[in-house]
Amino acid sequence: MxxxxxxxxxxxxxxxxxxxxxxxxxxxxxxxxxxxxxxxxxxxxxxxxxxxxxxxxxxxxxxxxxxxxxxxxxxxxxxxxxxxxxxxxxxxxxxxxxxxxxxxxxxxxxxxxxxxxxxxxxxxxxxxxxxxxxxxxxxxxxxxxxxxxxxxxxxxRRKISHNPAQYVELASGRAPKPLVWTAGRVAAWQNSGRRPSPVMVWTPAQAGAFLDFAAADRLYPLWHLVAYRGPRRGEAVALGWADVDLDAGSAYIRDNLPDPDDFGEDEWGDPKSDAGFRPISLDSRTVTVLVTWRATQNAERLLHGPDWVDCGRVFTHENGRRLTPNGVSQRFDRLLARFTTIRREHEDKGWDTAFLAARHRMPVVAIETALAFGPLPPIRLHDLRHTAASLTYRATRDLKLVSELLGHSSIQFTSDVYTSIFEEVDRDAAEAVADIVPRAHRPAGSAPEGTVATDSPMGTVVNFDRGKDVTG
The missing domain is CATH 1.10.150 (DNA polymerase; domain 1)
Structure with a gap:
């Protein structure tokens, strides 16, 4: 051997x-x-x-x-x-x-x-x-x-006559398509504990509930950035202050912290493709969050004095030391588990919000969010990026914009990966289109004109009267 x-x-x-x-x-x-x-x-x-x-x-x-x-x-x-x-x-x-x-x-x-x-x-x-x-x-x-x-x-180079690996068969490496956590899927998950797909995406309401719950977490700015603008986990961890312009409301994705199974912890890699080198616009809420975060980081710098490690990254530990992708993912998973635990402890043991807040060292408002919202189904940190894609497409219906935001090499790739999400989002548009068509007689069982249906998996669907502008 x-x-x-x-x-x-x-x-x-x-x-x-x-x-x-x-x-x-x-x-x-x-x-x-x-x-x-x-x-x-x-x-x-x-x-x-x-x-x-x-x-x-x-x-x-x-x-x-x-x-x-x-x-x-x-x-x-x-x-x-x-x-x-x-x-x-x-x-x-x-x-x-x-x-x-x-x-x-x-x-x-x-x-x-x-x-x-x-x-x-x-x-x-x-x-x-x-x-x-x-x-x-x-x-x-x-x-x-x-x-x-x-x-x-x-x-x-004529070192061998043929490639012996040429006809070796492999299992499909195709990534599963993301699915949205609709009400029906959440109910099925509560009963069976199984996810419908390895890749699941939150609705806007679910994403908002998580961000409200995690607002006091030290890494909230990172969760906020990924949920709103969708950088990859490694890109968010590697983002440097030199590539962020808060006055202009923009950031430039230039680095990507690779998987620790591939490279050493102290090595920084390029984005996955040339399209990965990209500017991303920052909305006013995200700019405010990052301004507050920079002030927090500067206060930590003064507190640690000469022990501060100046790695130049936006998101760091309290002493300035750089984060690791696995550590960030584990923190995200713990937050989701805590959301579910708080709800279970309140229901099974009758503990009130004040006791739960002290027990989990969280603000009372975070406990109230978990108790008031309902079950929050699990996703991976990378799925928060998929959620950002869904939110962007929902707001713009612009596939090219989504592809550029995510740093994909082609619109076709974006379409292939996110088809299942876009289909559900486009139901709103389908309802709006249907209401534009004038009908003398509505099909049996259809909702009366001017009514509002609120049971759509992706949110509210509005039926408009004929002849009126569609502005929902």
Whole structure:
């Protein structure tokens, strides 16, 4: 077996097989998989690990964020999984076995004992805070993209005759479409505890209830910015004061703090694409929130004196130290859990608002918000960005504006991802259009003219009289 982290080679057992004949059959199959077909004039001793090092040295035109992504994939997966193999001996089943082991990360092994390949992958992740986090199909596809790029380059350089990873099948990495937390879905979630989709979006009322509840939280300005203007989690955490102009009411997204599983905590990455470098306008409420926050941060600077860490970021810890994306997400999750806990404690134990405020160290008005609003269904911090997209589209009906706000590379991508949200928002427009058409006789069961329906999942729908302007 290839050397472990200590540099020493290891042995493993193949089998056991019930009979010698079956063992010999399996041996023949294994040898058949290792045959080399036609290959080119390459160094037979060139290993995958050494080739990947040479390949990275030759990639001089990579963006910094792409280089860090490649280096992360090579360090965490390709070298421990395939690095010991000779490049000329690399076959599709080696790549398939690597991806199978990657899918087992973070899951209990059905066989009870992890495979040697899985153990090698886990060993190099010991220092990662997300070493036990399961890998999504989308992430495996990103690693596969690195594999394909490296091996396609090897084919072009005539180091191998073909790309053995070319026809390896992968699970779909398509992201689930966001769904809105309608009243019916909230009720179903309360009964079953299950979300209709991994990606859920709040209605305007739900977003407002959360922001009212979290108004006294130290990181409220960050929650406010993401809910109103929709920067990515890493973009919000990396935002610097140098890129914020409160007098002009604008900010420029220039940095993105990457996933800690990919890069070191002290590294700052570029936005995900060229479209990610973008200005965003700040409404007057957001400007007021950030002005107040800057004053709070300056007071903390004076309080800590020489111990203050000037990292230049807008959102920081009390001592100026930079935030981490995972820490911000965990704080957001705790706030949502506290909202639900307060409601449960009030209902089950009869505790009043004053006692709950003291118990949870929150203002009475925050407790009153949680008790008065009703159940607040869970979302991820990233889903707050989806909520901002929904709010922007609801206010403007401008898909291009939403795409530019979110920093997407194309309007088509925005449309594909947010179709389910936009369909629900557009029901308001559908009702308005229907009321423009003059009818002598209304269909049976339709609401009388001039009435107001208030049971729309996305808010109030107004039916207007014929001949009047539509101004809802």
């Amino acid at each position: 290839p050397p472990g982290q200590d540099g020493r080679r290891r042995r493993t057992m193949g089998g056991p097989f019930p009979t010698r004949g079956i063992a010999e059959t399996e041996l023949a199959k294994a040898l058949a998989r290792l045959h080399t077909g036609g290959h080119t004039d390459t160094d037979r001793e060139l290993t995958v690990a050494r080739y990947l090092d040479d390949w990275m040295e030759g990639k001089v035109k990579l963006r910094a964020s792409t280089r860090r992504s490649y280096e992360s994939h090579i360090r965490l997966y390709l070298k421990p999984g395939l690095g010991h193999l000779r490049l000329a001996d690399l076959r599709d089943h080696h790549v398939e076995q690597l991806y199978a082991a990657m899918r087992q990360i973070g899951h209990a092994s059905k066989e009870g004992k992890p495979s040697p390949l899985l153990r090698r992958l886990v060993e190099v992740r010991q220092d990662s805070p997300d070493r036990r986090r399961p890998m999504s199909p989308a992430r495996i596809r990103r690693v596969h993209a690195t594999v394909m790029s490296a091996l396609n380059s090897a084919v072009k």
